[in-house]
Amino acid sequence: MTAPTSTRRRDGIPDAGPLLQVSDLVVKFSTHDGTVHAVNGISFQVEAGETLGLVGESGCGKSVTNLAIMRLLPKPAGKIAGGRVDFDGLDLVRLSEAEMRDLRGKEIAMIFQDPMTSLNPVLTIEEQMVETIRAHRRVTKQEARARTIALLSMVGIPNPESRLRSHPHQFSGGMRQRVMIAMALALEPKLMIADEPTTALDVTIQAQVLELLRDLTERSQTAVILITHDLGVVAGMTQRINVMYAGFIVETATTPELFAAPSHPYTVGLLHSIPRLNAERHEPLIPIEGAPPDQRRAPTGCPFAPRCAWRLEVCWTDNPSLTPVVAGTRVVTSGAGATHLIACHNPPTTDEAVAGRPLRPGFVAAAPPGVVVDELAASLEATPATAEEVVLMTGEEGPISAAGVTDLPPTPPPPEGDES
């Protein structure tokens, strides 16, 4: 049962490279109405023992990235369309299914958002954990059982011996997530991927689980990729953060740097969209207008351009690559000295980042060129309907006007029209 693949690093000389290196990863989903461009060529690294946050809204590709690393993309729709994932000297994209299965759990463990769907409801905790341990380690049932008890008490489950024979439904949400953490750490993985581990939990229970997670991974020097939409959670848990938008990494920095000097318009917007508990007074929120793009379209230009207050004309056509915030800096991609990188043609200045909007006199965000029109963004408030839609709606309006509404103009009024 020993893996032919994973012993190599342990026996050999530890090399200097990062534990995980994702390079130009592209993930696409084929669906009945087109290809979804979920991840569009992202690169990042994780050092051994490091905690990296992956932040973004639903659909930004943060979970898909990690399913791709684990090779757990839904089949046959999801496909890694390009790039490499190097983990500990192995290219995970090219491993066979059997090799990959051996790696999962043992080298890379995963914690999901909803513990109820990742635990088997008809097996006891003992059966599930002993099975996991024995699948990867040559130990007797008794040894595996003893290890299980030790793990459960480590994650703070009271009376672990008697709880062994419980089924998952007999645990509360927080307790189930503790069991998940115990299972994830059972085989001492080098990397743990936690996908929204506390989103389903109440805030006081979330505090318990996060504290536990930080404690245990620090002690065992496990590297962690923490995926979340909650900027508060990453602020207290991670050393480094990648901000994702529409399948791209738009900003990456060390955690203190990202919050002290957010530099991409999206990050700035996110930070201004959340009410602060510690705000001195009632500060109005500055929302990001519009909605995320439809990823069924191949990205052209900067993915954030349709919602960006800082956009220039070039943003509509040219997608900027990640470059250092301070031009000419040597790029360090991991660790505490990682370089602050953003993908932006026209980054907000420090004052603008604080204010949450452009302050340059006379600056107006560039209007879209005729070709690129984001229908979703266009349908939102204060944005006129696109030409195509006006035509469409006129067509539909026809029968109503014919049915006797005489005072209606033949074409619909602009949305910000007279009524309100």
Add this chain to the structure above:
Amino acid sequence: MTTGTPAGSQGQAAAGGSGSGQGGDLLHVEDLKVWFPITEGIIFERHVGDVQAVDGVSFRLRRGETLGLVGESGCGKSTTGRAIIRLYKPTAGRIVFDGVDVSGLDGVPLRRMRRRMQMIFQDPYASLDPRMTVSGIIAEPLEIHDVGTGRERRERVRELLATVGLNPDFGDRYPHEFSGGQRQRIGVARALALNPDLIVADEPISALDVSIQAQILNLLEKLQVQFHLTYLFIAHDLSVVRHISDRIAVMYLGRIVELASARDLNSVPLHPYTVALLSAIPVPDPVVESRRRRIILRGDVPSPVNPPSGCRFHTRCWLRERLGNPERCTTEDPALRPLATGHEVACHFAEDVDGSVEQRQALGRPVDPAQAGSRQPVAPAAPPSAPPA
């Protein structure tokens, strides 16, 4: 309050829906109890117990204000909201809406009152009928209450769509054609259709993405000013509640444990549970995060079928532990009592919370190092108590 042009009915709402005038209380909830019976047996049902979801909640809602109702899942905040709208029949207590006790109303009088209170639901995917057009959804309350002619309703729908920031021409589309934030705007438009006085918003933004949440919050604030609405804003996220509310009620296990102005609650929390709740909320600022120290509450919320004796929070209370487990906490049920101006707390020892190390640490305020060293907060390694098996 019969039919009328849209503009006319708006004028009525602005006038404050008759009754006791602008300044007073719109809603007065007194000792509200909502218990759900637990039964056993199929043919002969026996009543074996009650889920005491809401057990003695009292508060006043002033005209034009926003009261935030915050707490963790199972604390009874949604049940309270639904009982006020009378989606549930209260087990006991009074719900006085603009001078009328609605807790016992039925039939036509209840339906008449319901015109003036509307609800916005959490899940914009589940709360809109997928087989109805957006116009149909928004016009439905108008049809049920027989407001206006067909043409007036159509006009009103267009006006409402524009009010909530949607293109008025999208009325013939179906909910699935809209994103989550847009659907929630449709839900808001439906709630506004009858010009209500009170809107109960039950977790209206928790299903939405962060960047969209701010859009909906701003919309709700704008509409409140525009239509003189009174909000009961129910949410689990204290930072969101603080942002939108004038006053906040914190609930725990069917009771209000602290009621204060939004500013007071966050700067001087006086109930041990509120302090723990504040300390548990992650703040998006690594500097503050590194300075703060969490109070890790032990175990889980007890079952509302069989709540703890005395103070319901005593099983998890850090303050009780620090004070050497006084007997009073387990025997005497603390009433909600006024402490500072307008600040009400249900704790026998609330005075000991103010200025404590835990309170300062939860808020990320500097703590005298000697004091902090001698009085460690609750040990994070403490094993949580067993949940009910």
